[in-house]
Amino acid sequence: MKQNFTVRQGALDGVEVFLSVAHHRSFRKAAVELGVSPSAISQAIRVLETRVGAALFMRTTRSVGLTEAGERFFSRAKPAFEELIAASEAARGLGQRPAGLLRLSVPRAVVPILLEPLIASFCQAYPEIEVEIAASEELVDLAAEGFDAGIRMGQFVAADMVAVRLTPPFRFVTVGSAAYFKRHAQPKHPNDLQQHACLRMRRSSGALAPWSFNENGHVFEMAVSGPMIANDFPTMLGAAIEGVGLAQVPEPIAAAPMRAGNLMQVLEPFAPMTPGVFLYYPSRRQIMPKLRAFIDHVKSRENAKSEARNKPHKKH
Structure with a gap:
């Protein structure tokens, strides 16, 4: 069965016209306020009444009044429409100024x-x-x-x-504490890491992140092993400071501990650059x-x- 992709008449069509007529008790004054002709106001009200299924106004040659259905419609439509206008103004404000x-x-x-x-x-x-x-x-x-x-x-x-x-851009650096290097010789080449305790990162995908190195312009990755796995760099960095093992972390977050003497960098010639x-x-x-x-x-x-x-x- 072929679907109908046309947009149906909105429930709010004619509501602003209705509220203006109800406020002024006049089709002519509503037309002036909304900048349209009185006949356009009458047409909009007729369409709204047809959609609602009830007469909303009582019209005479001298006055316009609300029917009981019109009173009920007015009592609920007015605050709802005002809230909608307020919502539009709030959204417009966010679209026009930083807020x-x-x-x-x-x-x-x-x-x-x-x-x-x-x-x-x-x-x-x-x-x-x-x-x-x-x-x-x-x-x-x-x-x-x-x-x-x-x-x-x-x-x-x-x-x-x-x-x-x-x-x-910055480097990924391999760092360890003085306490760790009292127990282990400093690695001179990434291959030496097979004999070291390396702290590893588990990515959000669940995979363990390999360590990366750059040797004479050739970037390669290496799987390492060690006593601890973390899911963020600050945790890895803290463990490295405590001497748990070596960590490979972004240089900016290791800069302060290295300046303070809490960490020292190794494998510096092999540190890879990141964007x-x-x-x-x-x-x-x-x-x-x-x-x-x-x-x-x-x-x-x-x-x-x-x-x-x-x-x-x-x-x-």
Whole structure:
């Protein structure tokens, strides 16, 4: 049986006309208010009454009044229509200015090193926007889960997403604690890792992530083994600091512990580069002002950082 794909007459057709006539008790005044002819008002009311199945107005040559059916219709239609108008205004406001709830899906590791300073300055710049951060390693479906955007390393961003760079490319580094290296010799080549305790990452797909290395421009992966499996980098990093084993993590999250002397890097010549961290969102012709404001804020901060890095230092 062939389906009917035509759009049916909406239940709201003629309601605004009805409310205007009921308010003014006049077809002519309603026509002036709505900017149409009195005959158009009469036609709209006739169609509405036919659809409802009852007369809504009593008409005389001198006045217009509501029938009992009209009174009942008016008592329920008026607040419902006003609420609909308010809903439209609220949606229009979000479509015209940066406001509302901005939901971001992010990995735990980027929150302290990247998002906290960024969010602080963004919230100060846009007080009408609330930012909700869902920290998870899982690669979620942004649209299905109701997120405006996500943040991930570039290699995990799908090709059909719009990506905005948040960081420069960085290395994945292999690190261990001084306590660990008191018990084990430092590896000189990735093949030496067969004799080491390596902390591993379980991806959201359930697979164990191999470690990656770059030897003279040749990137290769290696399966490692060890006493612990985690599903996020901060947990792996903490275990490495405690001497549980070696960890391979993004260099930015290992930078502070290395500066503090809690971790030391090994296999440095073999550290592979990654594309960096990106903000990503579904490709749409029009994005909401709240997300546009966040993207512009990110870009302005990155531009300022880039200018600061490239600015020549004065010699004293």
